[in-house]
Amino acid sequence: MDRRAMVHSLDYLLSRKIETITGCVQCKRCEKQYEIGFDLEAKFAEIGAFIAKNKSFMHDRAPSVWMNPALPKCQFCEQENSSKPVIANKKRKINWLFLLLGQMLGCCTLDQLKYFCKHTKNHRTGAKDRVLFLAYLGLCKQLDPNGPFDR
Template sequence: MPSSSRQSHRDNGSTLKWPAQISPAELAPPSEAQAHRFGAGRARNDNKPAWEPTIQPPYPWASNMRAKVLSLEELISKNIIVISGDVHCMECKKQFQIEYDFPSKFYDVVSFLVNGNDNMHDVIKDCKLCGRRKCVQPVISGKKRETNWLFLFLGQMIGYCNLAHLKYFCKHNNLPTSEAKDPLVKLAYTALHCQLDQKAYDLYNQ
């Protein structure tokens, strides 16, 4: 959850850069053969279910790989143009859904990312139920695999994730996990942009 000062997650004068050692190919889900090898290589605990390399996608726009979303092409081919997620009002204590038009919201967020705009911060929304201003926050599942990453990306709310969720995301995207929270938030935005459009990788390394 963001600090009370709600500072920007973008350092002044900085631009988002992808770690040089990470290639776009590493963001792609492993092949079926690789997935089986990953699962087979883990130590088994007879008291726990075997670790599975894939999961049941928690949302129509999520991949069956942890912390991955479908690409632009896949979303378009499936006619997925509305992305929704649960939010909670801190004033009236009620929960409701927010929907985003994916194409328009995607390009709004990307424009902030690629231009290094200092306004890339956690957006605090108004409550449509009680009318109070700047009191709505996303509902983030305690189960990390069920995090609604695309909804958080489009709503500019990734900063509401705690450090454990951010490290989980980076771990499953082959990204450094030893950073402080703000750099991990930046990596999450960048990685999600590249998952949606692999051509985006070049934008961060010009």
């Protein structure tokens, strides 16, 4: 799929045996880069359950766990909360699905999040917590169009 800021549906990905989504991270301490993967179904179920349970309390704003995401532990130096996603310089190359499943969309800049909202026809002005909220819901809606991901 070469449409900007778009991901395939969960059904489409699973029907093609795509079960793990990988991406690159870099340790903030030792600076080593390496690839990690997330189980597509398990991580999406976790995020979907969180949204279903908490959306009514969010008031169109991303919660602090999304704004300041817990980062993976480094596989090399074992520093906790230290492996930041390596986000492509070119916005069209950003691995949105990897960032969603790792709950690391909060590592994106406001400009990157606005790019996502622009290409998914979402309102893109406002504070980062509002734009981040729209990015989470937008990606979840793309993965599961019938899920509880409307505003």
